[in-house]
Amino acid sequence: MTENMVMSVVKEALFTGMLVGGPILILSLVVGLLVSIFQATTQIQEQTLTFVPKLIIIAITLIVGGSWMLNEIVKFTTKIMNMIAVIKG
Template sequence: MDSNAVLDIGLDALILAAKLSAPILVTALVVGFAVSLLQSITQVQEVTLSFVPKAIAVSVALLVAGHWMISETVSFTQELFTRIPSLLSGG
């Protein structure tokens, strides 16, 4: 196994991690921004007011994107398993 193969697998793993975390992070960012905007407009500064909507939104995002996330992870793992013979033979 050469260094190019290791770098290729590492790059694919980082891209997969970014793709899998994007729906959750974007959801938390948008909901957090909306709640912060609402808090600044109404001048209500309550910590739980920002936490509970984000937790609910992230849960909904996991329910919506969960199947896609699992299928992406499974396909990446299957691709790694199909690469094993070529990695071991060096070709």
């Protein structure tokens, strides 16, 4: 296995991780920001108020995009296993 192959695998692993985890992280960030703005304007300082909307958004995101996320992870895993089989001989 050459250095270029290792760098390619690492690059693709990071890209797949960002592709799969990105939507959940971005949506939870946006919801957290909106809840924080709401808390600042109403002066409600409840610490647990941010968790429930984030959990709901994450659950909806996983329900809507979960099959796509799983498909992307399976494609990456299959590619890695095929590379291992080729290297092993």
